[in-house]
Amino acid sequence: MDSVSPPLLVKWEIPSPEIIQAGVILTDLDSALRQFPQMIEEYLFQTGTPEGFPKFVALHQALWKQGLFCYVPDGVRVELPLRASTQIVSGAGAVFPHTLIVVGQGAEVTLIDERYSQGNGSSDAVVSDEMVEIFLKPGANLRYVHPQQWAPSVTELFTQRVLLDRDAQFFNVMVTLGGRLTKGNVETVLSGTGCRSELLGILFGSGSQHFDFHTLQDHQAKATFSDLLYKSALKDTAKAIYTGLIRIRKEAQKSDAYQANRNLLLSQGAQADSIPILEIEADDVRCTHGVAVGPIDPEQEFYLMSRGLPSTEAQRLIVEGFFEQVFKRIPLDSLREQLMAEVTNRLSSVHPSTSSG
Helix, strand or coil: CCCCCCCEEEEECCCCHHHHHCCCEEEEHHHHHHHCHHHHHHHCCCCCCCCCCHHHHHHHHHHCCCEEEEEECCCCECCCCEEEEEEECCCCEEECCEEEEEECCCCEEEEEEEEEECCCCCCCCEEEEEEEEEEECCCCEEEEEEEEECCCCEEEEEEEEEEECCCCEEEEEEEECCCCEEEEEEEEEECCCCCEEEEEEEEEECCCCEEEEEEEEEECCCCCEEEEEEEEEECCCCEEEEEEEEEECCCCCCCEEEEEEEEEECCCCCEEEEEEEEEECCCCCEEEEEEEEEECCHHHHHHHHHCCCCHHHHHHHHHHHHHHHHHCCCCCHHHHHHHHHHHHHHHHCCCCCCCCC
């Protein structure tokens, strides 16, 4: 496998000395295995068996190589966002990165974890089969932003599984812009009383991109809360499929769960399908969901064009407004502006092989 795998670079942005002095560990997973073997053994592949895409997870577990490790000790609050990246350099083949994040009791941290390819015009076919495992101890607070801008030749198989203990809080933003095909599986297990999760997602597809996302909000303890909002905007013949499951177990009385999926179709060839699923075993809960699929409101576009804007500029403003609810929650101005600029660039790009009809 090594002889055909493209190089994969994983790195952390250098943190301040105060963060390291507080006991925070930021390193690659290979180094962590050598330096902290007992800690890695305690957590690696211990979030439980993911329910979605089990074959891809099994393949990842057999072949995983490289990745990132973050450990925040009990009671440590990291003020500034930490930033990491995983980059495919060049060449065809397959990569199997693994990210492991542990946030201790009462600890707090913001982590921006980027994915991108060097030279997004690369035509080398690459498969990325990745897994992210996150452990939140009692009272821990993690804000986790995951921007993905793979090259158009990359096929992504992605699994994220998060375990929340008592009173833990998890805020997650997924921004998926790149790749040829993305199959994403995002599972959040609320196993401790009073824990909360907020899950936000943005997908923007052009050309013939295909997105297939599955999410799971698994309420296993009483008085837990989860809120999910995934938005996609699609042009040309891009396609998005979303399947979301809220499960409230018998023990999870007085839990509150919400799930929404909004899809904006920017051309006749674009397609979005949404499948919400509720499994409710408790009788004292609040659980709702909402789905919307449709084109740009012609009255909104007409209003903007009547004020002198060309059609392309009117469409850009509408898409920016559509995504604003999620983008404004990204806790780093430069990253927010970078991602919004990428969406704008993709809006104005032309895909003649897929935009007809």
